[in-house]
Amino acid sequence: MNKKIAILGVGLIGGSLAFSFKERTDYRVIGFDTSEATIDQAITLGAVDEGHTSLPEAVVNADYIIIAVPVGQIGLYINQLANLPLKKGVIVSDVGSTKAEVTKYGKILKDKGYSFIGGHPMAGSHRSGVQAAHALLFENAYYVLTPEPDSSLSDVEKLSHLLKKATHAQLVVMDAEYHDKVVGAISHLPHVIATGLVAQVGNYNDANGWFHRLAAGGFRDLTRIAASHPVMWRDILLSNREEMLPLLDDWIKQMTNFRQAIDRGDADWIEAIFARSRDLRQGLPDKKKGLLTPIYECSINIPDEPGIIGQVATLLGEHEVNLSNIHIMENREEMHGILRLTFRKLTDFERAIPILEAAGYSTYTENSKEVDHVHLN
Structure with missing residues (x-):
């Protein structure tokens, strides 16, 4: 048998x-x-x-x-x-x-x-x-x-x-308890933060619809995981309550420090934490499967001409690259490119970049060289 x-x-x-x-x-x-x-x-x-x-x-x-x-x-x-x-x-x-x-x-x-x-x-x-x-x-x-x-x-x-x-x-x-602390910090807490942020902005939007109309770029990326299944996440958070409570206490303390620094005009503290977080973020493993579903995206600049979006989709289709979604970026603050292309598979994403560049498009990905933006009043 x-x-x-x-x-x-x-x-x-x-x-x-x-x-x-x-x-x-x-x-x-x-x-x-x-x-x-x-x-x-x-x-x-x-x-x-x-x-x-x-x-x-x-x-x-x-x-x-x-x-x-x-x-x-x-x-x-x-x-x-x-x-x-x-x-x-x-x-x-x-x-x-x-x-x-x-x-x-x-x-x-x-x-x-x-x-x-x-x-x-x-x-x-x-x-x-x-x-x-x-x-x-x-x-x-x-x-x-x-x-x-x-x-x-x-x-x-x-x-x-x-x-x-x-x-x-x-x-x-x-160890089971150590596992719960780790995933609580890298998965469960981010879901709580994203959900709370979406709910907070949603409350503002009830009084003024511009909050949602201008919500794009970084806001959408940061809050993507807030679209997760409500019942599943209810059960996860309650199951991991022993670890979530101290993690949330630490987060509240972190936000309190932010508030106090902004209130007292502490430029050095604010710059230092952004600099440290940037360095830590850049040191994370790249394109590694994990608890949060990865997204593979690039942006390109295109002229506002009839049929141009279809040309891009056709180009990738002719090379058998599976394109998951196309989004025109209306709010491009801190974002490169006009057209955002999303791929479900890493292999499609990696093949798309040289194809687009060979066709004359400038591509921008998460790893593209950052440009510092200086706002002059």
Whole structure:
């Protein structure tokens, strides 16, 4: 009998894991979802070998069980699994973006004699659902495992080997609480800040519509992640409340320092923090898969002539470069170029630049040499 992996939840992450296991291992992949339509679609796309809407049927005799449901539901599924006759030696993991709370739930399985090892693949997409899933989603991304100190070293090695072989990700072992502090700072806090900023400007816009009309460039880039799923982020923040509260306290302190510096006219402090942040930002890893979905964009200058946008799109199309979106920049403060081109894949972005430049267009990317703007009154 073939060894089996059960994926509970075949959306973007679960479906991509299913594709990875099917393409790169000899395991039989079983999908579970509460939606029969999702299961049918997963089977049709070839993500799973078979699918079920019955949890007991999906996990029977499974060697590995991966819980790929929203973080707010992981505890419920762990409780259900703990009350099922799972295969002896089964290894259970999850893909939730918070780990301390999930790891506590996992002890329920350990008490039943099963192995639970928390997991978090740090990759995603602006798209969702199994229709957006693919085996390359985790390629070279970090995949964090958070075993407890008393976890079986053999089981950790087995799961690590399987995931590395299937996903081609970079496996990292980390303490669950430390993981939550790290992702809280680099992912959860930015979502809170972006959401709060959009809400604040939205309140201003209720009284004067120019706030939204002029919102472009940096504002749109900074707040892109505020368009994330409300229920998912509600559950993530509540699940990670132990880490989020001190992170928010630190942020409030930082903003208080900003306010005080502006109030007292402290030019040196303001310049120093902008300079330090610029240096830190430029030192971040470039084009690395992570928690925040990357965007690949460049801007070009074009004359205001009929058909020019179509010419650009046709040029890229003739070279089989997939262009995701075109946006005319009306507000170009601190922005280069008139036409912003967006690509979903890094390969398309990298191919587009020389094609556009060979056609005579000047291209500007995030790494283009910055020009200091001096405003004269």
